[in-house]
Amino acid sequence: xxxxVSSILDGLLIGLVYGLASIGLTLIFGVMDVxxxxxxxxxxxxxxxxxxxxxxxxxxYLALIPVAIIGFLLGVLIYQIAVRRIxxxxxxxxxxxxxxxxxxxxxxxxxxxxxxxxxVNFKVQTLNIFGYTVTSARLIAALAAVLVTFMLYYFLxxxxxxxxVRAVSNNREAAExxxxxxxxxxxxxxxxxxxxxxxxxxxxxxxxxxxxxxxSIYELKSFxxxxxxxxxxxxxxxxxxxxxxxxxxxVAPFIAISWxxxxxFVIFVLILxxxxxxxxxxxx
Amino acid sequence: MKKLWITLLLAAVASFGLAQTVTIGLTVSKTxxxxxxxxxxxxxxxxxxxxxxxxGGIPVGDKKYKVELKFYDDESKAERxxxxxxxxxxxxxxxxxxxxxxxxxxxxxxxxxxxxxxxMIATGAASDSIFKLGYENVYQIYTPASRYLTATLDMLKAxxxxxxxxxxxxxxxxxxxxVATAAKDYAKKIGFDVALFEGYPPSTTDFGPIINKxxxxxxxxxxxxxxxxxxxxxxxxxxxQQATLKMIALLVAPASDEFAQLGDAAFGVAAPSQWEPLVxxxxxxxxxxxxxxxxxxxxxxxxxxxRAAGGFAAGLVLxxxxxxxxxxxxxxxxxxxxxxxxxxxFGKIKFSTDPASHGLQLGHDMVQIQWQKKDGxxxxxxxxPLDAKTSDLIYxxx
Numbered sequence: 141x142x143x144x145v146s147s148i149l150d151g152l153l154i155g156l157v158y159g160l161a162s163i164g165l166t167l168i169f170g171v172m173d174v175x176x177x178x179x180x181x182x183x184x185x186x187x188x189x190x191x192x193x194x195x196x197x198x199x200x201y202l203a204l205i206p207v208a209i210i211g212f213l214l215g216v217l218i219y220q221i222a223v224r225r226i227x228x229x230x231x232x233x234x235x236x237x238x239x240x241x242x243x244x245x246x247x248x249x250x251x252x253x254x255x256x257x258x259x260v261n262f263k264v265q266t267l268n269i270f271g272y273t274v275t276s277a278r279l280i281a282a283l284a285a286v287l288v289t290f291m292l293y294y295f296l297x298x299x300x301x302x303x304x305v306r307a308v309s310n311n312r313e314a315a316e317x318x319x320x321x322x323x324x325x326x327x328x329x330x331x332x333x334x335x336x337x338x339x340x341x342x343x344x345x346x347x348x349x350x351x352x353x354x355x356s357i358y359e360l361k362s363f364x365x366x367x368x369x370x371x372x373x374x375x376x377x378x379x380x381x382x383x384x385x386x387x388x389x390x391v392a393p394f395i396a397i398s399w400x401x402x403x404x405f406v407i408f409v410l411i412l413x414x415x416x417x418x419x420x421x422x423x424x
Numbered sequence: 425m426k427k428l429w430i431t432l433l434l435a436a437v438a439s440f441g442l443a444q445t446v447t448i449g450l451t452v453s454k455t456x457x458x459x460x461x462x463x464x465x466x467x468x469x470x471x472x473x474x475x476x477x478x479x480g481g482i483p484v485g486d487k488k489y490k491v492e493l494k495f496y497d498d499e500s501k502a503e504r505x506x507x508x509x510x511x512x513x514x515x516x517x518x519x520x521x522x523x524x525x526x527x528x529x530x531x532x533x534x535x536x537x538x539x540x541x542x543x544m545i546a547t548g549a550a551s552d553s554i555f556k557l558g559y560e561n562v563y564q565i566y567t568p569a570s571r572y573l574t575a576t577l578d579m580l581k582a583x584x585x586x587x588x589x590x591x592x593x594x595x596x597x598x599x600x601x602x603v604a605t606a607a608k609d610y611a612k613k614i615g616f617d618v619a620l621f622e623g624y625p626p627s628t629t630d631f632g633p634i635i636n637k638x639x640x641x642x643x644x645x646x647x648x649x650x651x652x653x654x655x656x657x658x659x660x661x662x663x664x665q666q667a668t669l670k671m672i673a674l675l676v677a678p679a680s681d682e683f684a685q686l687g688d689a690a691f692g693v694a695a696p697s698q699w700e701p702l703v704x705x706x707x708x709x710x711x712x713x714x715x716x717x718x719x720x721x722x723x724x725x726x727x728x729x730x731r732a733a734g735g736f737a738a739g740l741v742l743x744x745x746x747x748x749x750x751x752x753x754x755x756x757x758x759x760x761x762x763x764x765x766x767x768x769x770f771g772k773i774k775f776s777t778d779p780a781s782h783g784l785q786l787g788h789d790m791v792q793i794q795w796q797k798k799d800g801x802x803x804x805x806x807x808x809p810l811d812a813k814t815s816d817l818i819y820x821x822x
Contacts, residue, residue: 143640150632257653348629420534
């Protein structure tokens with residue numbers, strides 16, 4: 141019995157990290173209708189950034205701050221170079237542009253670091269709570285994911301800039317008429333989305349080894365989590381991530397691990413059939 | 425005058441003949457998931473090439489064949505392997521082939537080598553099934569999967585005759601699955617109760633769900649694993665999640681020196697190994713284990729793991745077959761390989777000539793290693809077979 145509970149709790153914790161990754165994706169989609177195919181590559185970059193900051197002697201959790209800053213700047217850069225000019229073109233354009241960015245990042249990463257696994261090797265405490273064994277890294281990663289989500293909410297609902305982001309997301313032309321500089325807001329949103337992806341990558345790197353290709357697994361999970369929660373809805377994305385983690389955790393004790401993905405996607409299709417706009421509804 | 429011209433012409437032809445080359449083609453996983461293992465293997469092959477070319481080449485009669493290698497990056501992908509082996513044979517016109525690393529990729533390459541009737545020495549590939557398809561041109565260097573973990577289970581039985589429940593957890597890859605299935609049958613035969621027998625996808629990074637299952641099964645020892653990346657991650661998480669197991673033996677990963685990076689999580693983890701630098705074989709051909717280790721260290725600045733030795737061995741076996749055949753003619757070399765019964769620095773080499781398992785390795789055997797601590801530093805020790813051990817098995821480990 142304790143093993144089943146452990147498995148579900150493990151699923152919940154990792155689900156929160158999936159959730160954080162998908163918030164980045166869903167935020168960008170919600171604000172500018174861009175499906176960011178560079179999401180996975182950016183998650184990988186987050187992993188590697190943490191690795192190098194850790195290698196330079198920084199504590200992995202302190203390193204999250206510079207990782208987020210780099211993520212933001214990188215996001216603004218990607219937006220200015222690859223996304224801005226084609227934002228009003230057909231959706232396929234931005235899809236291809238972000239895919240190209242992904243290929244560039246993965247290509248450079250492969251050339252620099254090969255596709256061998258890297259490992260952020262720091263001592264983690266193991267906690268034992270009523271027979272449930274969990275590592276401190278997993279708990280902290282989950283808590284950090286929740287904390288970052290709260291900060292994002294505070295930003296979106298309590299700050300002027302955040303309100304501007306929501307305004308642009310709702311109706312860009314109306315926002316421009318109100319004097320909101322939409323180009324800057326879009327760049328900032330892309331930056332925040334990218335920073336969130338980098339942060340989730342960095343948190344994942346504290347748990348598991350990774351390669352430059354690892355991001356693609358989490359990109360896929362992010363898509364599923366975003367759609368589960370309702371595309372464009374950050375709370376939904378976090379919720380979707382948790383659902384995904386819980387599904388993984390709760391089916392694992394009963395079936396062979398290799399089948400987890402099959403069950404996951406069957407449930408995904410079922411939810412889409414019955415809740416076409418996701419469990420919490422689409423963009424808000 | 426005429427005589428002089430003829431003599432000169434003959435001399436020119438003869439000297440031209442002396443400088444002949446034999447070209448060997450292969451693919452290497454310079455990128456992708458087999459990157460670490462495959463590049464090590466290539467290092468071994470290159471070292472053999474240098475070693476034999478430094479002696480002027482492979483002696484065949486009064487001629488010497490310089491060895492030339494032709495290789496491409498297969499990105500650890502099966503579809504690349506088939507394209508590239510076809511290219512090696514039809515465009516690059518190589519004389520012989522060496523396999524890529526891993527059973528999965530070698531199975532793909534074997535289809536091509538068989539279609540074109542090219543001899544391929546398969547190293548880094550331990551699957552039995554490749555050799556059950558009636559192929560006539562593929563020859564295996566490694567101990568096959570069916571015998572990979574049997575010695576590990578013998579060792580466990582000897583260490584703890586009362587232990588019953590074991591878990592076999594393996595990567596869902598061709599090689600690991602073949603090893604695990606054979607190990608399961610053997611475990612039952614010698615009286616173990618296999619409490620958990622389960623595969624995990626090759627890309628797994630979160631072993632939490634599997635470790636929970638191992639705990640739930642009540643298994644006291646665990647054997648399994650797959651390749652490097654998954655095995656190292658598995659070992660680390662077994663340690664972090666405090667799985668109390670008396671023995672952990674994983675394929676491939678603990679046999680690499682990189683495994684020591686896991687620190688405390690590496691301690692006590694055992695692995696079957698095709699070869700170890702400390703082995704004591706008395707070869708009747710080529711180099712001794714000490715000579716090989718020394719050459720490798722001089723060339724690459726680190727101690728060779730078994731995959732590098734397997735690479736060198738593949739070259740050496742091919743070289744010996746060409747020498748025995750007295751020719752690079754494929755039929756003659758094939759006959760020499762069929763007849764081969766050698767001890768080289770890598771161990772015994774003898775191929776099955778039974779049409780139902782042609783080319784399967786029959787001579788070579790596994791050694792068992794365990795990560796132990798000496799003066800606080802992690803060391804790989806040989807713990808089995810007893811007559812070859814460098815240290816006693818630590819049991820139980822947790």
